Amino acid sequence: MALHFELVTPAKLVRSEDVHMVVVPGTEGEFGVLQGHAPFMSTIADGALKVYRTENAAPEEIRIIGGFAEVGDAGLTVLAERVEG
């Protein structure tokens, strides 16, 4: 049960991997995406994505600016203007 997660910036494809869950800071509240999430699009407030590689692992945080998230059949795609760290 893995979610395919992609993080893309104009400069490059930052991440493309299978993870357990990603918590995204949407403009209207945080939401977590697991595998099999319904198709969904949302703008993202500037903040940190929390990437859970496995169910109990500590989350890895990726700070992004100017983001947009799309959940489709292929998994979660986050488009960000900038990624920090």
Add this chain to the structure above:
Amino acid sequence: MASLKELKGRINSVKSTQKITKAKQMVAAAKLRKAQSAAESARPYAARLAEVMGSLASKVTVSESSPKLLAGTGSDQVHLLVVANSDKGLCGAFNANIVKAARLKAKELEAQGKTVLFYLVGRKGRAVIRREYPKQIAHMFDTTEVRDPGFTEAERIADELVAMYEAGKFDVAHLFYSKFRSALVQEPTGQQIIPVPTPKAAATQSEAVVEYEPDEEEILAALLPRYLKTQIFGALLENAASEQGASMTAMDNATRNAGDLIGKLTIVYNRTRQAAITTELIEIIAGAEAL
């Protein structure tokens, strides 16, 4: 006929020119690889964003209330031509071609009675356009201080354009740059960027109902400026790759021409030298015989 010393000087000066063109060619080749890979790594983002825009635009109907960037100002009297050039020369007809494409468009628009304004990016196109349209340059965006125009510059250009657009300074914007086909072929291109032409929706998207948060229109409004930035960024990258490609070809030609010229000059030099020796010999022999 030129003296021996003069010829020698000329050969030397062509030789040093050749050294410069050869160095520039090698630099361009190295930079081309970098620029190409930068253009390639920008593709996924642009493709994804275009996809999203396409699917969004197909769901939102363009109306009075939709964002101005999509719907337009309702008139098309004032056209802004954004011309992206390079800062450095030594790249053949690269800049000239872009400027030519822009001027053609400007003439066409003026023939239709529209007002044309210019927004210049990069240093090289300025002189030509300033000479022909001295009062129609809206702004010159300076990229001389940055090494490789990147997303930050694209962002600033897009922000300025949007600000000008909102202030009602123009109705339609076209972007002129050179599309990179290969190291040998660069294609000057013009495309409309404002109002944003809606990308075509992917033909077969999943049938599932997509949820939007906030709603479609707000997302679209948030994405439009971003889409514009991406387009400008893409154009800057294509331009950078084209510039290096054009530079490489031009410098290769120049190096070869210099080689030919050196060959020719050397032949003339040798002939002159021989003629001088022969004359000297004849003089000596004639002198000896006269005794």
